[in-house]
Amino acid sequence: MTSVTADHVKALRDAQDPAAHKAFVPLLILFVMSLGLILTWARIVAVWQTGSIHDPDDAMRLEQVRALLAGQNWFDMTVYRLDPPGGVFMHWSRVVDIPLAILIKAFGLVLPVEEAERLTRIVFPLLLQVALYAAIARLAKNLLGRDAIMPAIFMVLLSGIAFGQFQPGRIDHHAPQIVLLAFMLGGLVEAVKARRMLPGAIAGGLAALSLAISLENMPFIFMLWSLAGGLWLWQGRAMRFVMAGFALGLLIGLPLCFLATVGPARWLLSVPDAFSFGQLIAGMAGASVCLALAFLPERFDLLPVRLILALAGAAAALGLVALFGPGALREPFAGLDPLVRDVWLSNVHEAWSFLRLSRQEPETAAIFMLPLVLGLAGSLAAACVEKGPLRLQWMLVSATILIGVLMSLWLVRVLSSVGPIAPLGGVWAVMKLNTWLMQSGRRKAALWSFALLLPFASIPWALAIGSAETDTKKASENCHATAAFEAFKALPSGLILAPIDSGSHLLAFTSHSVLAAPYHRNNHGNVLALKAFLAPPDESRAIVMASGANYVAICPDFGETKILGERKPQSLSANLSAGDVPDWLVPIPAPHTPYRIFAVRP
Numbered sequence: 001m002t003s004v005t006a007d008h009v010k011a012l013r014d015a016q017d018p019a020a021h022k023a024f025v026p027l028l029i030l031f032v033m034s035l036g037l038i039l040t041w042a043r044i045v046a047v048w049q050t051g052s053i054h055d056p057d058d059a060m061r062l063e064q065v066r067a068l069l070a071g072q073n074w075f076d077m078t079v080y081r082l083d084p085p086g087g088v089f090m091h092w093s094r095v096v097d098i099p100l101a102i103l104i105k106a107f108g109l110v111l112p113v114e115e116a117e118r119l120t121r122i123v124f125p126l127l128l129q130v131a132l133y134a135a136i137a138r139l140a141k142n143l144l145g146r147d148a149i150m151p152a153i154f155m156v157l158l159s160g161i162a163f164g165q166f167q168p169g170r171i172d173h174h175a176p177q178i179v180l181l182a183f184m185l186g187g188l189v190e191a192v193k194a195r196r197m198l199p200g201a202i203a204g205g206l207a208a209l210s211l212a213i214s215l216e217n218m219p220f221i222f223m224l225w226s227l228a229g230g231l232w233l234w235q236g237r238a239m240r241f242v243m244a245g246f247a248l249g250l251l252i253g254l255p256l257c258f259l260a261t262v263g264p265a266r267w268l269l270s271v272p273d274a275f276s277f278g279q280l281i282a283g284m285a286g287a288s289v290c291l292a293l294a295f296l297p298e299r300f301d302l303l304p305v306r307l308i309l310a311l312a313g314a315a316a317a318l319g320l321v322a323l324f325g326p327g328a329l330r331e332p333f334a335g336l337d338p339l340v341r342d343v344w345l346s347n348v349h350e351a352w353s354f355l356r357l358s359r360q361e362p363e364t365a366a367i368f369m370l371p372l373v374l375g376l377a378g379s380l381a382a383a384c385v386e387k388g389p390l391r392l393q394w395m396l397v398s399a400t401i402l403i404g405v406l407m408s409l410w411l412v413r414v415l416s417s418v419g420p421i422a423p424l425g426g427v428w429a430v431m432k433l434n435t436w437l438m439q440s441g442r443r444k445a446a447l448w449s450f451a452l453l454l455p456f457a458s459i460p461w462a463l464a465i466g467s468a469e470t471d472t473k474k475a476s477e478n479c480h481a482t483a484a485f486e487a488f489k490a491l492p493s494g495l496i497l498a499p500i501d502s503g504s505h506l507l508a509f510t511s512h513s514v515l516a517a518p519y520h521r522n523n524h525g526n527v528l529a530l531k532a533f534l535a536p537p538d539e540s541r542a543i544v545m546a547s548g549a550n551y552v553a554i555c556p557d558f559g560e561t562k563i564l565g566e567r568k569p570q571s572l573s574a575n576l577s578a579g580d581v582p583d584w585l586v587p588i589p590a591p592h593t594p595y596r597i598f599a600v601r602p
Contacts, residue, residue: 025149029133032153036129036162047169048118050482056504056518057172062117063507064092065100065171075263081513082503083525084495091274091521093261095213096173100124125166128175132156132166135182136420140427142189143382143393148427151453155423158457159371165416173213178417180210181220185400185421188224188242189393192231197245200228204249208283211275212257215332220417223403225250227396229290233310236301239392244294250287254280270327273520278328282321289313333520340526343563344500344518350413357412367461368415369408371422374456376401378425385432397424419458426456476501478594479555485509487590487597494550499533499560500526502553502595515547533564533573537582540572544584544600552576552585552598 037044046052053059063079072078074094080087100120107116133153140152165175187203190196203224210217228246231239258280270278293309300309321328336345345351358365379401383394404418430452437446454460478484479502488496488510495513496506503517516522516529532543533554544552554561556577565574572582576596581587585598 025134025137028150028153029130029137032133032157033126033129036157037126040162040168044122044168047122051114051118051509052169052482053480053505053508054167054169055172056480056501057174058121058170059504059508060090060517060519061092061096061100061171061173062121063504064090065097065104068094068097069101069104073263075261075266079507079517081507082517082519083515083522083528084513088517088519088522088525090519091271092173092214093212093275095209095261096171096176099127100171121171122168125168125170125175128179129161129166131179132161132175132182132420135179135186136424139182139186139189139397139421139424142186142193143390143397143424144428144431148431151427151430151450152424155427155453155457156420158454158459159419159423160458160462161420164419174216174413174416177210177213177217178420180206180213181217181400181417182421184210184217184221184224185396188228188246188396191242191245192239192389192392192396195241195389197241197248200242200245201249201252204246204251204287205253206249207246208250208253208257211254211279211283212261215274215279216414217417219403219407219414220400223399224396225286225290227399229310231392232290232294233303233306236303236306237298240294243290247287247290247294250283251291254283254287270325272328272330272334273332276325276328278321278325281325282317282328285317285320286314289317335523336520337523337527339530340500340520340523343530343567344526344560345520347559347563348518350411352412353410354408354412354415363465366465367458368412368419369405370461371456371458372401372405372415372418375422375425376405378427378429378456379422380425382425382428394428397421401425423453423456426453476558479558480505482509484555484593484595487588487593487595488512488553491551491588491597495548496551496553497529497532497544497547497549498551498553498595499555499558500529501558501560502555512551515549530564533561534568534571536568536570537572537575537584541582541584549600551588552600553595555595557594 053062060079063081064077067079068074077090077092077094078087079090082088103120103123104113104116107119111119133156136152136156137149140148144152165172165178184203184206187199187206191198191200191203207217207221207224210221225246228243232243258275261275266276268277270276272278290313293306293313296306296309333341333345352360354365354369358369376398379394379398383391383398386394401418401422404414404422407414430449433452434446434449437443437449485505488506491512493511493513495515497515498506500516500518503514506512506514507517515525517525528543528547532540532547535543554573554576556562561573561577564571565577568574575582576585576598581598584601586601588597588599590597
C-alpha cells in the first residue's frame, strides 16, 4: 500500500484547483496591504491634504525629480539651489527618479502637478510594499514550502514596514534597497535549491542595480558574494553554479548600470560614497575571477588548489582597485569637516550606533533589536537542524541577518534592511513546533502555536514595551511641517541661511536657495552655516555678508539649534532664539510658523 504524505495531499489539492493556488498569494498580499492602509490612513491623509514630508531625504528626492522633469541633464545630479552658485553634486543616482517621474507624469494627465506629486508619494511606497511581500513570499516558499507563505507575509506586516521606510510619503532610496536585498537573497536561495545559474545571475544583476542606486547594500552584497564563493570553496564543482551565476550577473550588470548612471565626465573618478570607477573595477575584477574559477578543469578541483586560486584572485582584484581606483577604498565621510561631523552627523538619529541608541532610547533599541536577535537564533537553528541544500539556504539567510545585526552596531539604520527577513527564522521554528503538535494530536495547541510568532516582529514589542515620543522629535516634526514654510513663500526668492536640517524642506516647499542641508557632500555650505550660527553676532555679520545670504532663519525648537546655543551661549543662534536680534538683521513677521525669519540688512 502506498503511503499518502502531506506533500501528496498538497499536490493533489493544487492539481484540483490550480487557479485558486495562483490567486492565493496576490489575494493574500492585497488583504495584508489593506490592513496596512487602515493602520497608516492618517499618514496618507496628511500627505494628500498638506503634502507633508516626513524626512529630509524625501524632500531632496522630490527636488531632484522636479529638476529632472524640468529638463536637467540625466547625469547631472547637482542641486543648484543648495550652496549656490555652484551647487552640490549629490551622491545619488537617477535610478529611483525614473519610477517617480513616470508616476508624476501619468497622474499629471488628470491632476494638477502638486496633486500628482502627492499621489505619487502615496502610491510609490505602496508599490514597493507589494514587491517586498512578493519577495518574502518567494523566500518562504523556497525555504519552508507553500504553507509558510501566509505567516511569513503577516510577519512582514508586523515588522512595521508601513511605519518605517515604506510608509506613505517616503520616496527615498532606502525602501527600494530593502526590496532589492530580499530579491537578491531569494535568488541565491533558489540557486542553491534548484542548482541552476539563472537565479544567481538575476541576483547578481540586482546587486549591480543596488550599487547604482547607493552603496548602503554593499555589506550585504559582499557577504552574499562571499558565501557563494565559500560554497564553491567548500563543495567544489557541485556548487559552482551559485558562484558562477552571481558573478555572471555582476559582470553583465555592473558596466550597464555604470554607463546608465555615471556621466562620461566622471567615468575615471573614484569616490567612496557612490558607485564609481573604483567600485566598477572591484566588481568586474572579482566577478571575472569567480567566473574563471567556477569552470576550472576537474583535475584542479581540489580544496587546496581552490583556496590558493581564490586568495590570489581576491588579492589581484584588490590590487587593481588600489592601483586604479584608490578613492573607493576611503571611508565614506572621510572628507567631512570636523565641525560638521561633530555638530550635525553625530546627532543624526539614523547615523547613531546601536550602542548609542540603547543608551539614549533603550525602549526603541529593544523594539528594533529583539525581533532580529530572535529571528537570527531561529535561522541559525534551521541551519543546524536541516540537511543538504536546505541547510545551505538557511546559512544564506542567517548570514544576511547576522550582517544586519553586526552593521547596526556601527549604523542603526541597517536594522530596517533585515527587519522583514529576520522573522523567517521564527516562522521556521513555529512551523516545526506546529508540525510536532499536529502529529501528537494536539490540534488546538497547534493552532495557538502561531501566536508564538509575535515576538519575532517589532510591532508586538512596540505595543508591549511602548516608546514615548521624545520632545526633540516632536519639535523637529513641527519645524518640518508643511505649514511651517508658508511664511517663506510670501518672501521674494533669495538665499537663506538656516539650520542644516531644514535645508531640504526649504528647497521642496519654497523657491528659495539655501546654504545648508543634511548631506555630507555639502561641506562648504554646512561649515559656513555652522560658523555663522556659532559666532557672536558682531563676528557673524561678516560671515553672513560674505555668504551672500538674503535671509537668516532659525527654528528654536530644532535639536540642532539647541545644540548650537548650548555650545556657544553668546552665539548668533543663542541670541536669536532668545529674541535678542542684532541691528544688522530685520525681523520679518511670520505667523503660524515655529521659524523666526530675518532679512539681512545691506
